[in-house]
Amino acid sequence: VNLVNVEPAIIKRLTFLAGVDDAESWYTLAGELQDVSFGDGAPIFAQGQKAEATYFVLEGSVRWERRKPFTALGEPILRYRVGENSLLGQYALLYNQPYPMTATADGPCRLLQMGNHALDQMIYGFPFIRRQMMPYDIIGRLRTIPWLAELDDMDISLLAEAITVQDLPAKQPIYNRDESNPDTFYIIDRGQVQLIEPRLAPRE
Numbered sequence: 001v002n003l004v005n006v007e008p009a010i011i012k013r014l015t016f017l018a019g020v021d022d023a024e025s026w027y028t029l030a031g032e033l034q035d036v037s038f039g040d041g042a043p044i045f046a047q048g049q050k051a052e053a054t055y056f057v058l059e060g061s062v063r064w065e066r067r068k069p070f071t072a073l074g075e076p077i078l079r080y081r082v083g084e085n086s087l088l089g090q091y092a093l094l095y096n097q098p099y100p101m102t103a104t105a106d107g108p109c110r111l112l113q114m115g116n117h118a119l120d121q122m123i124y125g126f127p128f129i130r131r132q133m134m135p136y137d138i139i140g141r142l143r144t145i146p147w148l149a150e151l152d153d154m155d156i157s158l159l160a161e162a163i164t165v166q167d168l169p170a171k172q173p174i175y176n177r178d179e180s181n182p183d184t185f186y187i188i189d190r191g192q193v194q195l196i197e198p199r200l201a202p203r204e
Contacts, residue, residue, distance in 0.1 A: 032115025
């Protein structure tokens with residue numbers, strides 16, 4: 001892990017602070033900001049660990065996975081990769097819980113480590129920041145889907161984080177049987193999708 005001093009200009013990259021004066025943000029956060037670099041495969045935090053900081057990806061990417069509660073060797077129930085200009089670990093802060101997933105450097109990466117105590121002060125003073133730290137509209141949409149009703153706030157939020165919204169024109173292929181990714185599934189928000197099963201070649 002390599003630490004570098006943080007300059008005030010870094011505040012402009014933190015889009016979740018939009019609507020707050022840069023000088024105000026720097027005054028509150030400056031004492032709890034660290035520019036931290038990790039090598040490939042380096043652990044950043046572990047699921048269940050006390051959350052003392054939230055991270056912002058400055059360079060590179062981080063992969064995370066959430067395992068089944070109370071099952072140390074359980075299969076991951078959700079895994080995702082976050083890239084530059086993305087938040088990491090914010091849901092521990094927002095829901096006042098330990099880190100809900102394990103995060104690992106996916107190649108060399110550089111992160112801005114932000115102390116949760118200072119971020120709490122920012123959210124207290126500017127409550128709208130909370131909505132800007134999560135995909136609020138997607139979370140709301142997921143809550144309307146019956147088969148997701150049993151998921152708690154944390155799981156819904158992490159699922160929303162892993163969702164990519166796509167607007168597709170009519171007759172646009174989505175995937176085919178040979179190319180589909182078994183780690184990906186689709187939720188139809190609007191419109192209809194036609195499923196076509198290719199005919200099997202006749203047996204000789």
